[in-house]
Amino acid sequence: MFENEGAETSGDRSVKVPPSESRSSKAERTRAAIRDAALRSFRENGFDATTMRSLAQDAGVSLGNAYYYFPTKNHLVQELYIEVQQAHRAAVEPRLKASAGLIERVGIVYREGLAQLAPFHSFAPGFLNAMVAPDSPLNPLSPESSAAREITVGLFREAITGARNRLPPEFEERMPDLLWLGHLQLSLYWSYDRSDEQRRTARLLDQGLRLLKAALPAIRTPFLRAPLRSLLDLVAEAGM
Amino acid sequence: MFENEGAETSGDRSVKVPPSESRSSKAERTRAAIRDAALRSFRENGFDATTMRSLAQDAGVSLGNAYYYFPTKNHLVQELYIEVQQAHRAAVEPRLKASAGLIERVGIVYREGLAQLAPFHSFAPGFLNAMVAPDSPLNPLSPESSAAREITVGLFREAITGARNRLPPEFEERMPDLLWLGHLQLSLYWSYDRSDEQRRTARLLDQGLRLLKAALPAIRTPFLRAPLRSLLDLVAEAGM
């Protein structure tokens, strides 16, 4: 196994890459075909109607081959999840540049997040189901989605630190995680929202933001600051 | 079998019942056998390891027969859910008689609720998964579980209205639904809590109750009352 170890004496570092690249390029193409077929079908037919068999056929590979690249159907949803996160960021960033008010900026992140979700509402139950399994990569607390989570938390952080009116540092530090938790709950609410175009969720968000706006000055009232901080700590603990 | 039916000429009211009772009694016995086998297996082996086949075998009936009485595996979990709710009420009621403090009473309901859940923690993921499907009877918002929900909400209402220190009516009215929503979220947190004996959840509850206790006087402060009411309305709206 180690017969030729150290055989090349010079510059072999760069030589090793191409073969492994071309080797993986074929594999990468298969992988991409599976991924694309899955994402397309998820968007068109939802989670339940996208079976591993149908998706493998769409990709032109065998069932077993799909499992060679993705250990689980949920891992394929994870790919969709990542794509949605990136679209969220892409949609939010230009709009943040044109806004200064703190609550307005936070609202942008929330509302764009819901907008990204919108196309999937009719399939929400299936996806939701896939998300709650603690061992699923989709679980918001799983290591696999920590990167995706960081994207959203980052958006909230940007919304807060880039605002005209700044918060005290101790609050600025805690708020992003808190808002992310709110986003998670809002999404949960959204997935159960059967009202037309999920208007209830939109209204809930509006009211929540209005309340937040009204509550913000309380942060600077001395005798309210301490309890508010404990409240934040409490909820932050819940968000892990 | 019914040779002597109608032999008794008087008091036939009670006689009529037995036939219809015995007719359903056979069926009821099958139903109970299935239900019992399911609940025992859920307790011992959890949701995933309890298959419809194994449970049917335990009950001494065929697979198809189990489906004659329970349209879905989730409907069998629903039976377990009801049993747990009733145990919750039975555990809470005597303790409420011996307590007067508002927060203390609310704490009793929360803590007993968690205690009822405790034996199932290792199986929580499977059950959780069954709960989130919007069409599942286990879904907290489903019509099938509205009765079970009423039990818990009722416990919170009892804890509040039976306390030494009463709340303003408008708050007393909204609090039970709110506390129930808190209970739901606490259970969710609990199911993901991997700490020893779910101490984190216990701590979260303690802190939450402490905070609630500190916040209660604020209800009577005039200029805090209005925003607190909107907050309650907001969260109540979320609870449907």
Add this chain to the structure above:
DNA sequence: CCTCATTTTCGAACACGTTCAAAAGTTATC
């Protein structure tokens, strides 16, 4: 060009929840 080890691909197989048509059992009616 020929090994042979590794990577990739395949399709059969498994256990599961659920459905269904038909058999068996039970009850009501004449």
Add this chain to the structure above:
DNA sequence: GATAACTTTTGAACGTGTTCGAAAATGAGG
């Protein structure tokens, strides 16, 4: 009591996600 209508019970079957052993393709070393 016989026949019809019903409730209850059965076991085979379907489609699903996932696993697995073996076949095919690929690449490296002689």
